[in-house]
Amino acid sequence: MTAQEWRLLLTGDMSAFDNMALDEAILRCVVAGTSPSTLRFYGWKPSAVSIGYFQGIEQEVDLDMCRQKGVDVIRRLTGGGAVFHEHGSEITYSLAVKDDYPGIPKKVLDSYALLCGGLVAGFRRLGLDAEFKPINDILVNGKKISGNAQTRRFGGILQHGTLLCDVNPPLMFSLLKVPNEKIRDKLIAGVEERVTSIRREMGTVDHDAVIAAMCAGFAEVLDIRFSPGTVSDEELALLERVKEERYANPTWNFKR
Amino acid sequence: MPTQPGTSNADVRCGDYKAIGGKLLRVRMTVTEDNPPVIQTLRITGDFFMHPEEAIEDLEQLLTGAPLEETVLRECVQTFFAGDVQVVGADVDDFVTALLKAG
Numbered sequence: 001m002t003a004q005e006w007r008l009l010l011t012g013d014m015s016a017f018d019n020m021a022l023d024e025a026i027l028r029c030v031v032a033g034t035s036p037s038t039l040r041f042y043g044w045k046p047s048a049v050s051i052g053y054f055q056g057i058e059q060e061v062d063l064d065m066c067r068q069k070g071v072d073v074i075r076r077l078t079g080g081g082a083v084f085h086e087h088g089s090e091i092t093y094s095l096a097v098k099d100d101y102p103g104i105p106k107k108v109l110d111s112y113a114l115l116c117g118g119l120v121a122g123f124r125r126l127g128l129d130a131e132f133k134p135i136n137d138i139l140v141n142g143k144k145i146s147g148n149a150q151t152r153r154f155g156g157i158l159q160h161g162t163l164l165c166d167v168n169p170p171l172m173f174s175l176l177k178v179p180n181e182k183i184r185d186k187l188i189a190g191v192e193e194r195v196t197s198i199r200r201e202m203g204t205v206d207h208d209a210v211i212a213a214m215c216a217g218f219a220e221v222l223d224i225r226f227s228p229g230t231v232s233d234e235e236l237a238l239l240e241r242v243k244e245e246r247y248a249n250p251t252w253n254f255k256r
Numbered sequence: 257m258p259t260q261p262g263t264s265n266a267d268v269r270c271g272d273y274k275a276i277g278g279k280l281l282r283v284r285m286t287v288t289e290d291n292p293p294v295i296q297t298l299r300i301t302g303d304f305f306m307h308p309e310e311a312i313e314d315l316e317q318l319l320t321g322a323p324l325e326e327t328v329l330r331e332c333v334q335t336f337f338a339g340d341v342q343v344v345g346a347d348v349d350d351f352v353t354a355l356l357k358a359g
Contacts (some may be wrong), residue, residue: 053309056301059282079344081280081303108307108342135277135305135345152307256301 004222007229008215011039013087016048016074016128017248022231023160024077024246025238027096031156034234037097039218039226041211044085044092048072052080052149056224056256059177066175075253076160077246080136083162084172089197091210093119093216094160099152103222108150114221115159116148118127126210128201136161143196162163163214164197165205175206267293271358279304279345283358292323300354305344307345311336315351324359326352 011022024107029035049071051060051246060082066073071084085092095115097104105111116132123130128140138146148161170190178184198205215226231239246252270284282301287293298316306312315336322328333351337343 052303054301054304054306054312056282056284059301077309079303079305079309086262108305108344135279150305150307151309153309256299 003219003225004037004041005227006037007035007223008226009038009229009231010211011040011042011231013043013045015046016044016050016072017061017243018082018083019044019048019092020074020076020247021239022235023094023096023158024242025235026094026231027156027158028154028242029232029235030096031098035096036229037101037224037230038095038229039215040094040096042092042094043049043090043216045070045087046070047087048074048085049082049123050074050085051082052075052076053151054079054256055082057254058234062175062177069175071175073253074247075255076149077153077158078151078160080147080149082176083147084168084175085162086166086168086171089164089166089168091163091165091207092160093214094158095104096156096158098155099155101157104157108152109135111157112148112150112159115150115218116146117147117163118213118218119146119161119163120217120222121220122210122214125216126198126202140196140201143194143198144197145179145201145252163210164195165207165210166199167191167195167197169195258337269358271354273350273354273357275304275346275350275354277304277345277347277350281346281350281354283354285355285358287324287359291321292325294323295320300351302346304346305342307342307344309338311341314339319355324356326356329355 026038061073120130120132130140133139136148137144146163150159169188173188267287272282280302285298287297318332330352333348337348
């Protein structure tokens, strides 16, 4: 059997609103059959905080501080926790596929194991000792290097996640709410201890090499191959629509 | 969070509970002054996963009007979990514990 061909999209740095809207637009077109199954890599400009679908924006984020520092704030379509996406410090991926795609488990937990397995294989290709840590994390040398989140809707699966290139816990905690000021330093120290980055593990960050390794990892675990592609006109039109309806819309971002 | 008694007929109560699965459940509710108190409004937030996501509103609605009693709350949450929903990172016990902790 020949390997299924997926589209590879490299969309570079975009705003949080464009990024999250494009992920949804791609998912909708993949489900509609007008776009092939897709793996996309991207960055964030300006830096942004994304919160999980179920989180309270004011509970989690210091909105004044974000405004002061020019950091956008956005609610994701996916659950999970608040993430600080620093410009230049993270490679983000998203993967969109129909929910009846052969070999992808119906159980969300099992599908995390499969899809995160692609990233684990990618990190190993980079020479790093990576492992999947349920529910949705990837560790290198016992420390978190990638967080992932999934939604299933419209008849498809969207999984997106971070590949940490650099970490900046003090900046991150200046943007997130902490239960009380007394434990801020402790939280920062905890993240320093539990989280690592590609730079910390490899001494350097070669974006192209990381992306190539992750593609090879996904190709290996899903028995697929990638063909570089572009965002379609339909996806671009949808991006604008869902950005207005959802991601750039306070009703969506402040709904919890 | 304790609230000032007698200032209004709706008490605001909040509580955070870290589920065994590692995810945080944050409950904020208003309750009546009845004994036991009855949930008037409810918001469950946190970093858990639920598929489909919009189902969280069904759970909140199901629990609204329920008395703050473990057996009743457990029945509501169990009914919800038995439906066409996948919750990841927290189970029935976690939700019940979080509700009771807030209440």
